[in-house]
Amino acid sequence: xxxxxxxxxxxxxxxxxxLYGLIADPQPLRKIVAFNLLGSGVFMVFGVVARRGAASGFxxxxxxxxxxxxxxxxxxSATALAVALLLRLFQVTGSATLNTEEPAxxxxxxxxx
Amino acid sequence: MIEFMTxxxxxxxxxxxxxxxxILRGPGDADRMMAAQLIGTGGxxxxxxxGVVTAVPATVDVALTLALLATFASIxxxxxxxxxxxxxxEGA
Amino acid sequence: xxVALALEMALAAVVLGVAxxxxxxxxxxxxxxxxxxxxxxxxLIWVRLDAVDVALVEAAIGGGLGGVLLLGAAARLRVTETLxxxxxxxxxxxxxxxxxxxxxxxxxxxxxxxxxxPAPTLAPAAAANAxxxxxxxxxxxxxxxxxxxxxxxxxxVLLLALVGVWSLAPDRLWxxxxxxxxxxxxxxxxxxxxxxxxxxxxxxGIYVFWTGKDHPGGAFQGGTILAAMWLLVMMAGIADAPQVxxxxxxxxxxxxxxxxxxxxxxxxxxxxxxxxxxxxxxKPLILGIEIAMTLTIAATLGLLVAGAPERSARQ
Amino acid sequence: xxVAINIITIVAITAGAFFFLAGTVGxxxxxxxxxxxxxxxxxxxxxLGLVVLGLLPQAGSLRGGLKLLxxxxxxxxxxxxxxxxxxxxxxxxxxxxxxxxDGPVS
Numbered sequence: 001x002x003x004x005x006x007x008x009x010x011x012x013x014x015x016x017x018x019l020y021g022l023i024a025d026p027q028p029l030r031k032i033v034a035f036n037l038l039g040s041g042v043f044m045v046f047g048v049v050a051r052r053g054a055a056s057g058f059x060x061x062x063x064x065x066x067x068x069x070x071x072x073x074x075x076x077s078a079t080a081l082a083v084a085l086l087l088r089l090f091q092v093t094g095s096a097t098l099n100t101e102e103p104a105x106x107x108x109x110x111x112x113x
Numbered sequence: 114m115i116e117f118m119t120x121x122x123x124x125x126x127x128x129x130x131x132x133x134x135x136i137l138r139g140p141g142d143a144d145r146m147m148a149a150q151l152i153g154t155g156g157x158x159x160x161x162x163x164g165v166v167t168a169v170p171a172t173v174d175v176a177l178t179l180a181l182l183a184t185f186a187s188i189x190x191x192x193x194x195x196x197x198x199x200x201x202x203e204g205a
Numbered sequence: 206x207x208v209a210l211a212l213e214m215a216l217a218a219v220v221l222g223v224a225x226x227x228x229x230x231x232x233x234x235x236x237x238x239x240x241x242x243x244x245x246x247x248x249l250i251w252v253r254l255d256a257v258d259v260a261l262v263e264a265a266i267g268g269g270l271g272g273v274l275l276l277g278a279a280a281r282l283r284v285t286e287t288l289x290x291x292x293x294x295x296x297x298x299x300x301x302x303x304x305x306x307x308x309x310x311x312x313x314x315x316x317x318x319x320x321x322x323p324a325p326t327l328a329p330a331a332a333a334n335a336x337x338x339x340x341x342x343x344x345x346x347x348x349x350x351x352x353x354x355x356x357x358x359x360x361x362v363l364l365l366a367l368v369g370v371w372s373l374a375p376d377r378l379w380x381x382x383x384x385x386x387x388x389x390x391x392x393x394x395x396x397x398x399x400x401x402x403x404x405x406x407x408x409x410g411i412y413v414f415w416t417g418k419d420h421p422g423g424a425f426q427g428g429t430i431l432a433a434m435w436l437l438v439m440m441a442g443i444a445d446a447p448q449v450x451x452x453x454x455x456x457x458x459x460x461x462x463x464x465x466x467x468x469x470x471x472x473x474x475x476x477x478x479x480x481x482x483x484x485x486x487x488k489p490l491i492l493g494i495e496i497a498m499t500l501t502i503a504a505t506l507g508l509l510v511a512g513a514p515e516r517s518a519r520q
Numbered sequence: 521x522x523v524a525i526n527i528i529t530i531v532a533i534t535a536g537a538f539f540f541l542a543g544t545v546g547x548x549x550x551x552x553x554x555x556x557x558x559x560x561x562x563x564x565x566x567x568l569g570l571v572v573l574g575l576l577p578q579a580g581s582l583r584g585g586l587k588l589l590x591x592x593x594x595x596x597x598x599x600x601x602x603x604x605x606x607x608x609x610x611x612x613x614x615x616x617x618x619x620x621x622d623g624p625v626s
Contacts, residue, residue, distance in 0.1 A: 003213045007250055008317030010217035014224045016310025021228040023302035026293050029233055029282055033240050033275065037224055040247060040267075045313060047254045053326030056333075059169070059255030061326045062343035066352060069344070070359045072262050073425060076271060077366035080509035083278045084370040088513060095285050114526060114578075119208045121537050121571075123215055128537075128544040129246075130219045135547050135556075136238055137226060143553050143610035145238045147560050150602060151547055153268070154564045155540060156245040157595055158571045161588065162533075163252050165578055166209075171257045171421040173587045174413060175248055175264050178426070180591045181406050182269030182433050184598035186241045189276040191395065191605040192387065192440055394608075398601040405594065 004048045011044025028089075032082050039075045043068045115166055122162045129155045146190045153183030213253060220246045233286055237279045241272040257421035258344040261413065265429035273436060274510045339488040341419035348423065349491045353480045357469065360462040360498060363505045367458070371449055374514035380450030381514040389442040399441030406434040414499050418488075424495040428502025435507040446511050454504065461501030465494050525577040536570030539563055553610040557603055564599040568592055 014037055021034025046064045053061030089095075132155065135148035157176045164172025223243040230236035244267020251260035294302075331343045331351065338350045348356045374381065389395045414427025438444050447454045468490055469480040476483055482490050539562055546559020572592040579585040 003210065003253065005317060006210070006213045006217050007254060008320075009314050010221055010250070012310045012313035012317060013221055015313055016306040017221075017224050017228050019309055020302050020306035023305070024294060024299045025228070027233060027286065029275070029278055030236060033227060033236060036240065036271070037227060037243070040243075041313075043259075044247075044250065045317060047251060047256055047259065048317060049320065049324070050256060051254045052320060052324035053328055054255065055326045055328040056331070058328045058332065058343055061324075061328045062331045062347045063327045063352070065256045065259055066344050066347035067355070068256070068259050069262050069348065069423075069425060070355050072259070072266055073359050074362050076266050076506075077363050077509060079271065080274060081366045081369045083274055084373050084513050087278060087281060088373040090282055090285060114529070116208060117530060118533070119212055121533050123208075123212050124537050125540055126212070126215050126219060128540045130215075130222065131544045132547060133219070133223060133226070133239075133242070136235065136242065139235065141553060141610065142234055142238075143606055144556060145235055146606055147553075147557055148547060149238050149242050150599065150606070151543060151560050151563055152242045153245055154568050154595055154599065156249065156268075157591060158536065158540070158568050159249055160252060161571060161575055161591065163249060165575060167253065167255070169252065169255065169257055170580075170584060172252050172260075173584065173591065174416070174420075174422060175252060175257060175260045176591045177409055177587060177594070178261055178264045178413065178430060179245065179248065179268055180594040180598065181402070181409055181430060182265055183245065183595075184602045185269045185433055185437070186238070186272035186276055187602040187606060188395065188398075188437065188440060189273040190280075191602075191609055192277070394601055394604050398598070401597065 004051045007051075008045055008048035011041045011048065013041070014038075014044065015041030017041075028086050029083075032079055032086070035082075036075060036079060039071070043071055046071075118162050118166050122159055122166060125155050125159050125162070129159070142190065146187050150184070150187055153179065157183070216246070216249060216253065220250060234276070234279045234283065237272075237275045240275065241268060244268045244271060258342070258417075258423065258426070261421060261423075261426040262429070265426055265433070269433050270429060270436070270506060270510055273433075277510075337484055337487060338482070338491060340491065342417055342421065342423070344421070345417050345423050345491075349495065350482065350487070353465075353469070357462060357465045357480070360465065360501065363502070363509075364458060364462060367505050367509055370509060370513050372513075374449075378514045378517050380448060382448055382516040383446045383508055383511040383514050384439075385515060386445060387440050387442040389440075391442075396441045396443060399437045399443050403434040403438055406430055406437075410434065410499075410503075414495065417495075418492065424498040425502055428499040429506055431499065431503035432506035432510070435503065436510055439507075439511065446508070449508075449514050457500055457504045458508075459501070461494070461498035464497045468494060529574045529577055532570045532574030536567050536572075536574060539567035539570060543567060554607060557607055557610070561599065561603050564603070565596055568595050 018034045018038025018041055022031050022038060025031055025034060046068050050060040050064035053064070129152050132148050132151045136145050139145055157179050160172055160176040160179065164170060164176070220243065223239050223246060227236050227239040227243060230239060244263060247267055248260045248264040251257070251263055331346060334351070335341070335343065335346055338346050340346050410427045410430035413422040413430060414424055417423030417426065439446055468482070472481040473479045543559050543563025546562070547556050550556045550559055569592055572588050575588055576585050579588055
């Protein structure tokens with residue numbers, strides 16, 4: 001039982017760290033990584049809930065486990081979309097900040113070169 | 114036997130934690146990738162031992178997946194070196 | 206027992222150490238390498254939590270495809286790093302963020318400690334109904350039968366994400382080839398690896414998919430391994446990614462959710478409800494859907510990592 | 521009999537752990553990238569190999585044993601290739617140049 005608690009606290013801490021990085025880090029790619037960290041922390045808490053629900057000869061409750069698998073897939077596709085958006089932003093503006101006061105190269109498309 | 118394997122598992126985990134220091138210090142990207150490579154292999158060993166300790170035989174499948182895919186990060190790293198090369202035919 | 210607990214605490218400490226490094230590192234590339242190792246360590250935690258299915262997903266995504274995706278992006282965005290670092294938010298924002306994160310983490314931790322005892326569980330229900338599908342892996346049962354709607358919609362999400370990635374192509378390149386064309390020496394080490402590893406990897410991928418009916422594994426885990434093998438072949442320059450406008454590719458991409466939806470609608474017509482399988486045919490139906498889904502997942506994940514079209518169709 | 525098997529397991533796994541120690545210490549203490557790589561490959565090949573060797577008698581079934589061997593073979597193959605690629609990257613050579621010693625070495 002205590003094992004589940006240890007990883008649950010670990011997941012909570014990872015979620016907190018991820019949230020901090022998501023807000024405080026100026027670089028979008030780092031924000032994406034931090035968002036994944038936040039997600040993995042929440043998944044870990046889910047895993048603890050699943051582990052505590054062990055019954056009927058199963059090592060854990062299969063429903064939260066299946067939800068985590070679905071969640072990981074969705075998180076990965078969101079990450080891929082975010083990375084693609086970021087790369088496109090870099091192609092169009094030549095920079096990768098979320099700072100709006102940077103009009104350099106707007107309107108042209110260096111990707112077509 | 115279980116106690117022995119748990120101890121070895123803890124020892125390998127400690128080695129992985131030490132390997133993290135190389136990721137921290139760098140100095141080059143190659144050094145960081147090497148540390149990641151060591152952590153990948155150590156993670157495979159740890160998984161195999163963990164499978165015996167927790168009596169979950171399917172853990173070997175996780176180790177198999179890791180053995181197959183742990184190198185992908187390193188391959189991406191090598192490709193990135195290529196993308197930055199002046200004679201490169203790729204890159205943005 | 207105390208040895209095991211000490212081990213778990215050590216594992217949690219190492220994982221948290223990597224997580225902190227991922228956030229605190231100065232260089233983005235170093236942070237991403239940290240995140241890849243974080244994914245590897247997470248697989249260990251999932252095994253320890255007796256969720257081997259999730260451990261497989263984490264090993265395949267966190268250690269494999271996610272690493273390729275993020276490392277590739279970090280390398281391409283490296284030139285922007287010094288510029289972006291100057292946009293660091295002020296001390297107020299950072300202290301506020303730290304306070305907020307600490308509060309959220311503390312709330313989650315309190316939630317974990319106060320989890321009800323005995324824990325509510327659906328495991329007995331999953332065990333009681335396992336005979337209806339004839340599959341031995343409870344997680345596959347939940348994914349493919351008891352909560353099949355979630356899984357179907359998740360595949361649709363994957364597809365939508367891919368459409369989103371493709372839409373980022375400039376108009377001129379719409380329908381072209383995704384990502385840069387990779388070149389490598391055909392006699393070099395990488396090309397050799399890309400010829401040697403995929404046959405083994407394809408066997409492992411199919412094995413992981415097939416064993417998923419009774420043991421940990423399944424369509425997503427197997428499909429991810431297949432996608433990784435495809436990406437390896439692309440990265441070594443042995444084969445190019447297919448044109449986004451290719452009709453055959455698009456058929457593969459919609460095969461999984463399409464067949465899933467067709468079976469679901471048939472359940473509405475013949476059986477009792479949407480996605481209700483006739484008990485006699487449940488197992489072959491589920492396996493059929495899973496085969497189509499494995500192919501779809503492999504193609505979708507591979508293309509998601511390959512990125513938006515960057516070369517025109519005529520090239 | 522089982523005592524002998526257990527002794528084999530303990531000896532092999534201890535030796536494997538030693539090579540992980542050696543590899544990690546080398547990775548941390550050696551002066552430059554290529555010597556560190558040299559240390560790393562010892563942990564990759566021998567460390568994991570000896571752990572697998574030690575676990576083989578405990579595998580229980582032929583299938584389990586074969587899977588263990590597969591894990592080691594895959595790690596060996598991929599590790600050898602990637603070490604070579606990283607070494608080229610580190611030594612400043614472009615990995616694609618056709619050199620005399622290129623090709624299937626393992």
